């Protein structure tokens with residue numbers, strides 16, 4: 322990264338040894354002169370923290386919002402999606418490692434101002450913008466500016482994130498965020514340490530904080546990896562925790578792993594593992610549990626939590642409104658949790 326491409330970073334201070342301490346995520350990197358953080362995109366330049374991710378998307382996509390995945394937030398609408406280089410976790414199975422493990426200049430990013438991104442969303446007919454692909458925490462300064470601009474134009478903002486963000490930064494980064502899909506990778510710290518090079522507790526803290534302190538709509542995703550995070554007891558503890566701490570109407574998506582990055586020798590997740598996890602969530606009292614990356618009509622359908630009627634039927638990314646009137650079940654009149662307009 323050249324100095325001219327750097328943008329002043331927020332959330333840092335000098336520590337007692339005069340080194341830069343980044344306070345954006347729970348990794349709290351300490352950076353000597355010229356050094357960059359674990360995420361690759363934050364660097365100590367002359368005793369100040371700079372980011373190379375600001376205004377540097379790696380490209381844009383218009384995705385069905387179900388692909389984020391979000392099933393209860395503006396279903397059936399397209400969402401303008403982008404990410405940058407860099408990531409603050411080190412998942413050994415990352416499906417996007419060519420950009421998450423690179424600097425912006427290595428990954429052929431382009432320049433885009435917040436207003437250009439909002440204009441692009443409008444031009445593409447997208448009522449929302451997703452900060453996604455890599456983890457948007459590492460480009461938090463840019464998220465803030467795009468989301469603020471988007472909010473002023475009635476465009477919603479969605480974080481697709483690992484939730485690995487420090488207390489000092491989260492209020493700023495989530496200030497104008499309308500929805501989040503948070504990747505709850507496992508319910509064991511050992512998994513986070515070995516396979517994501519992070520830790521579980523900060524993610525749980527972020528989730529509880531989001532529920533308690535913000536109005537953002539939250540859905541969760543857990544990618545099930547055979548032998549690593551698919552233990553039934555662990556899934557029971559996880560889904561119990563979700564029901565107690567986040568509420569039974571918090572949707573969860575269980576998705577299937579496919580060999581990737583440094584875990585090419587681990588087999589793909591069997592369909593039964595994913596459908597079994599969904600059943601465990603339902604048995605724990607969660608109202609909306611889904612499966613992803615596998616064919617399952619039942620596991621892709623949204624049902625009324627009150628009478629069980631099918632409300633939204635999905636065929637991969639295509640959504641059919643079966644029995645939903647606004648946010649209300651056409652069969653019994655109960656409200657469906659989520660954001661529908």
Ligand code: SF4
Pocket residue numbers: 343344345346347348349350357358359360361363408409459
């Ligand atoms: S955001 Fe990047 S530089 Fe800052 S603590 Fe996290 S990994 Fe380190």
